[in-house]
Amino acid sequence: MTNFSVSSEPEREGGCGRMVRMSSKDRREELIEATIRVLVRDGVARATTRAIAAEAGVTLGVLHYCFTSRAEILEEAAKRLTDRKAAAAREAFASGADLRASIARSLRTFWTGVQAAPGEEQVGYELTQYALRNEEFEQVAQHQYEHYLDVHQEFLEAAARSAGVEFTVPVPALARFVNSTLDGLSMCWLVDRDGKRAEEVLDLLTDYLVSCVAPAG
Amino acid sequence: MTNFSVSSEPEREGGCGRMVRMSSKDRREELIEATIRVLVRDGVARATTRAIAAEAGVTLGVLHYCFTSRAEILEEAAKRLTDRKAAAAREAFASGADLRASIARSLRTFWTGVQAAPGEEQVGYELTQYALRNEEFEQVAQHQYEHYLDVHQEFLEAAARSAGVEFTVPVPALARFVNSTLDGLSMCWLVDRDGKRAEEVLDLLTDYLVSCVAPAG
DNA sequence: GTCTATAAGGAGATAGAC
DNA sequence: GTCTATCTCCTTATAGAC
Numbered sequence: 001m002t003n004f005s006v007s008s009e010p011e012r013e014g015g016c017g018r019m020v021r022m023s024s025k026d027r028r029e030e031l032i033e034a035t036i037r038v039l040v041r042d043g044v045a046r047a048t049t050r051a052i053a054a055e056a057g058v059t060l061g062v063l064h065y066c067f068t069s070r071a072e073i074l075e076e077a078a079k080r081l082t083d084r085k086a087a088a089a090r091e092a093f094a095s096g097a098d099l100r101a102s103i104a105r106s107l108r109t110f111w112t113g114v115q116a117a118p119g120e121e122q123v124g125y126e127l128t129q130y131a132l133r134n135e136e137f138e139q140v141a142q143h144q145y146e147h148y149l150d151v152h153q154e155f156l157e158a159a160a161r162s163a164g165v166e167f168t169v170p171v172p173a174l175a176r177f178v179n180s181t182l183d184g185l186s187m188c189w190l191v192d193r194d195g196k197r198a199e200e201v202l203d204l205l206t207d208y209l210v211s212c213v214a215p216a217g
Numbered sequence: 218m219t220n221f222s223v224s225s226e227p228e229r230e231g232g233c234g235r236m237v238r239m240s241s242k243d244r245r246e247e248l249i250e251a252t253i254r255v256l257v258r259d260g261v262a263r264a265t266t267r268a269i270a271a272e273a274g275v276t277l278g279v280l281h282y283c284f285t286s287r288a289e290i291l292e293e294a295a296k297r298l299t300d301r302k303a304a305a306a307r308e309a310f311a312s313g314a315d316l317r318a319s320i321a322r323s324l325r326t327f328w329t330g331v332q333a334a335p336g337e338e339q340v341g342y343e344l345t346q347y348a349l350r351n352e353e354f355e356q357v358a359q360h361q362y363e364h365y366l367d368v369h370q371e372f373l374e375a376a377a378r379s380a381g382v383e384f385t386v387p388v389p390a391l392a393r394f395v396n397s398t399l400d401g402l403s404m405c406w407l408v409d410r411d412g413k414r415a416e417e418v419l420d421l422l423t424d425y426l427v428s429c430v431a432p433a434g
Numbered sequence: 435g436t437c438t439a440t441a442a443g444g445a446g447a448t449a450g451a452c
Numbered sequence: 453g454t455c456t457a458t459c460t461c462c463t464t465a466t467a468g469a470c
Contacts (some may be wrong), residue, residue: 021453043350044264049446059455064447087329122349125404132407133260141408149405173417177398180418181403184397187342188366190349192357200390201397208425238435266464276437281465 001135027066028076033055035077040119044126047074066155071136078127086147087122088113095162100210102159103187107182107202114186115195121186145179152179165213174212181205244283247294252294257336261343264291274296275317288353291313295357296342302341303364305330309370312379317427319376324399324419333401338403367394375425382430391429398422 003040008088034056038047049070053063067073089132094102124144131141142186153175162165181201188199239247251273255264266287270280284290309326311319331338339359348358370392377383384391398418404416 026455027453043346045350048444050444060446061448061455062453065453068447071447107411122346125342126346126350128404128408129260129339129346130262132250132339133262133343145405145408152276166369169421170417173414173421176402176405176414177418177421180401181394181398182401183404184400184402187345187400188362188393188397191345191362197353197390197393200387201394204386204390204394241435244435265462267462277465278437278467279435282435285465421462 024066027058027062031063031066031073032076032080033056035073036081039077039081039118039127040125043123044074044130049073066175071134075137078131078137079143081120081123081127082140082144082147085120086151088166089148089151090154095158097163099163099165099213100206101158102162104203104206106155106159107206110182111198111202114189118190122190125183125187148179148183149175151192160213160216163213164216165200166216167212168214169212174209178205178209222231227284235343244275244279246274248280248283248290249297252290253298254292255425256298256340257334257343260340261347266290288351292354292357293355295348296360298337298340298344299357299361299364302337302369305370306368310375312375314380316376316380316430317423319379320426321420321423323372325424327399328415328419331406334405337406342400342404350399353381365396365400366392369393377430377433380430381433383433384429385431386429391426393424395422 031052035047035052038055042051049060049063052073053060056063063073065074081114089110092106092113094105094109096102126136128141128144131137131139131144149172153171154168156174156178158172182205184199185201187194239393248269252264252269255268255272259268266277266280269290270277273280284293304325309323309330311322311326313319345352345358345361348354348356348361366389370388373384373388373391373395399422402415403420406412
């Protein structure tokens with residue numbers, strides 16, 4: 001084991017001095033996190049290898065020592081972003097006996113998250129579009145939507161179960177409905193920043209979902 | 218008036234011969250249409266000045282003679298795409314005494330359009346994202362959503378009027394709801410191409426909209 | 435008006451010194 | 453392992469010949 005960190009001092013950001021020695025695994029880790037920061041802050045088009053290396057405080061050579069290509073590091077970062085977003089959504093689940101209250105609370109929590117971190121929403125859409133135009137990234141977009149649809153379906157099922165009701169329409173379709181409405185609503189809000197109207201839409205969505213249940217049996 | 222077309226023969230695509238003389242206005246026109254074709258086919262990132270010039274069958278110099286920058290030509294093309302899409306959506310309006318039937322038919326027509334021209338949907342989202350990352354394009358995204366929201370509001374109002382009913386919820390919010398759901402649904406379909414599930418969502422949306430009305434009075 | 439040639443800069447990737 | 457220097461390619465934009 002010769003690849004280990006010889007110092008506990010943090011990385012220098014400027015990259016002006018000599019770098020701390022670090023295992024390739026840790027380096028990759030740092031670079032992926034740097035990529036995520038650049039993606040969220042500046043977008044996919046500006047997440048160049050140079051920008052990523054600078055953000056991580058390493059030189060271009062180091063990046064290419066740890067990753068074979070820009071595509072590889074972008075893909076890693078995209079998957080991690082998706083998983084993190086899906087996990088955050090699961091955290092936001094609220095359930096209880098009152099179906100309307102748990103749906104309303106979950107949607108509010110989701111919406112607070114979007115408003116707090118618009119860049120993360122944005123980069124999600126950018127990555128989807130990027131994946132649709134670059135065949136080698138196709139799985140990235142599919143990974144996104146598989147997970148998002150799963151999360152919404154779990155959310156609906158958990159809410160219904162806690163409230164002792166069941167949906168009268170197919171839950172996978174309803175999950176796609178919810179995912180679509182929230183996706184589109186976020187995009188629209190990113191453009192016109194009309195938070196009041198957006199919350200009205202969330203209320204309408206809540207009403208609709210509540211109308212789709214019947215007592216379990 | 219020395220700027221006029223001296224020949225009726227069509228442009229050569231290869232750009233290998235001498236170009237037909239054409240007024241600057243007609244040239245701009247041709248170049249904007251070429252830009253739209255490249256945008257739809259290859260996406261925003263690949264709509265370079267070279268790709269556009271090649272598509273129009275002119276040299277780079279000609280493009281820069283007609284437009285000061287790539288930004289200018291992209292902006293023109295984006296606005297035209299948006300207006301065209303909004304106009305197409307208005308064409309799809311169906312109204313009649315049966316509210317459910319007219320909503321269902323309008324949504325089907327919309328959906329047929331998405332499936333027939335996925336590239337146009339895609340470039341719409343790309344342009345939104347591009348605009349959100351480039352301040353000088355901010356108005357492009359705002360132009361898009363203003364128009365789309367208007368179209369959906371007009372659609373809802375026309376459908377309700379023809380059926381002799383009125384909505385029990387604020388129509389601007391409902392328009393945003395419909396726009397969001399359709400936007401998100403299209404994106405999701407672009408990724409997983411699950412047309413069956415998508416149509417189920419359209420049916421759910423139809424149900425919901427029908428449930429939002431009461432007899433006019 | 436049209437076109438070639440080129441400037442000027444940014445990109446991904448790599449070779450090779452240390 | 454790290455870093456500099458560089459290759460090669462592609463971009464936008466422009467100057468100047470025809």
